[in-house]
Amino acid sequence: MNLDRKPRILIIYTGGTIGMIEDSETATLKPFDFTHLIDNVPKIKKLNFDIENVSLTPPIDSSDMDPAHWVQIAKTIEEHYLIFDGFVVLHGTDTMAYTASALSFMLENLSKPVIITGSQLPIGEVRTDGEENLITALQIAAAVNSQGSPMVQEVAILFENYLWRGNRSTKMSADNFNAFKSNNYPPLAKIGLGIHFNEEALFRLPNRDRRLKVHYDLDSDVMFIDLFPGLTEATLRHQLSTPGIKGIVLKTYGAGNGPTAGWFTDAIREAVNRGIVILNVTQCVNGGVHKIYAAGDSLAASGAISGHDITAEAAITKMMHLLGLDYSIAEIRRNFDHSLCGEVTV
Ligand code: ASP
Numbered sequence: 001m002n003l004d005r006k007p008r009i010l011i012i013y014t015g016g017t018i019g020m021i022e023d024s025e026t027a028t029l030k031p032f033d034f035t036h037l038i039d040n041v042p043k044i045k046k047l048n049f050d051i052e053n054v055s056l057t058p059p060i061d062s063s064d065m066d067p068a069h070w071v072q073i074a075k076t077i078e079e080h081y082l083i084f085d086g087f088v089v090l091h092g093t094d095t096m097a098y099t100a101s102a103l104s105f106m107l108e109n110l111s112k113p114v115i116i117t118g119s120q121l122p123i124g125e126v127r128t129d130g131e132e133n134l135i136t137a138l139q140i141a142a143a144v145n146s147q148g149s150p151m152v153q154e155v156a157i158l159f160e161n162y163l164w165r166g167n168r169s170t171k172m173s174a175d176n177f178n179a180f181k182s183n184n185y186p187p188l189a190k191i192g193l194g195i196h197f198n199e200e201a202l203f204r205l206p207n208r209d210r211r212l213k214v215h216y217d218l219d220s221d222v223m224f225i226d227l228f229p230g231l232t233e234a235t236l237r238h239q240l241s242t243p244g245i246k247g248i249v250l251k252t253y254g255a256g257n258g259p260t261a262g263w264f265t266d267a268i269r270e271a272v273n274r275g276i277v278i279l280n281v282t283q284c285v286n287g288g289v290h291k292i293y294a295a296g297d298s299l300a301a302s303g304a305i306s307g308h309d310i311t312a313e314a315a316i317t318k319m320m321h322l323l324g325l326d327y328s329i330a331e332i333r334r335n336f337d338h339s340l341c342g343e344v345t346v
Helices: 034-039 042-046 067-080 096-106 130-142 233-240 262-273 294-301 312-324 329-336
Strands: 008-015 020-023 028-031 050-060 086-090 114-117 155-159 162-165 169-171 180-182 189-191 195-197 222-226 247-252 277-282
Touching: 008 034, 008 067, 008 130, 028 050, 034 050, 042 130, 050 067, 067 086, 067 096, 086 130, 096 114, 096 155, 096 169, 096 312, 114 130, 130 155, 130 195, 162 180, 169 312, 222 233, 222 312, 233 262, 247 294, 247 312, 262 277, 262 294, 277 294, 277 312, 277 329, 312 329
Parallel strands: 008 050, 008 086, 086 114, 114 155, 222 247, 247 277
Antiparallel strands: 020 028, 155 162, 162 189, 169 180, 189 195
């Protein structure tokens, strides 16, 4: 990065609480335009950055986020990649961890910062967390190391006091300003009086000269199945027979355990034999799938792949990405067994 000029940052505004205003008729929050948002952050001018912006039209509540929006965001980044030093994506918190995970897989060889942020209170509110989050995200997107290279070279979520790896993040709170956490990975930076980067935790490509390669094909024929005591064979078989389904993220107990009953393991084995990819992830917020119990081993013997310590958000978006690449089942299995961009510890 050239240090002799102002950092160039592109803000991609997708919507979310940060830019919302209250609808007087329904007394609910609705997304509003970027001009309203930026007018509420006059301090931004104090940053000596060249900042430009692009908006989703219309901006959305992130509950409406879908892969077509991820394609738009990735395309915007690709089209502006060489001109800008970093990208700040403003996004609702509800599906932020899914977007962060999806973008991490779509943007292969990313070596510039893509910092996603939003807020719990709209930017126009007196106690908003949006102003601070936006300013800090811009500073992180512009930060360089002692060699002048971008400090962050991956998709990350900045929220209140922490910067987290995007594909390791989960929304933990609907109320707290510290709304996100990586339960299986340390923070990339802590934000207090200063921004303190945890350089050892930051993702680095083995070769920074590789060109950005954007993968636009995501296959949505995927689903979650959540285990619970009382799940019946009929319900499970119905879910496993969903028409067109190609990949299932199975949320299991503890270290990746499921019922040992024959009807359960038979139903899983039959689905795997029909060519459905089944990934075993834990329902626990911390830790991962390990071969400890017979209850987990029988699931593996039925053909379910271990998701190790991957988050549910990264698991489902990685599944969409790998299916979108038209990989064979063997290739998909292999890819779930290693990290593409820091999403899993194997
Ligand atoms: N429903 C909002 C959204 O995800 C919540 C938020 O932004 O915090 O867009």
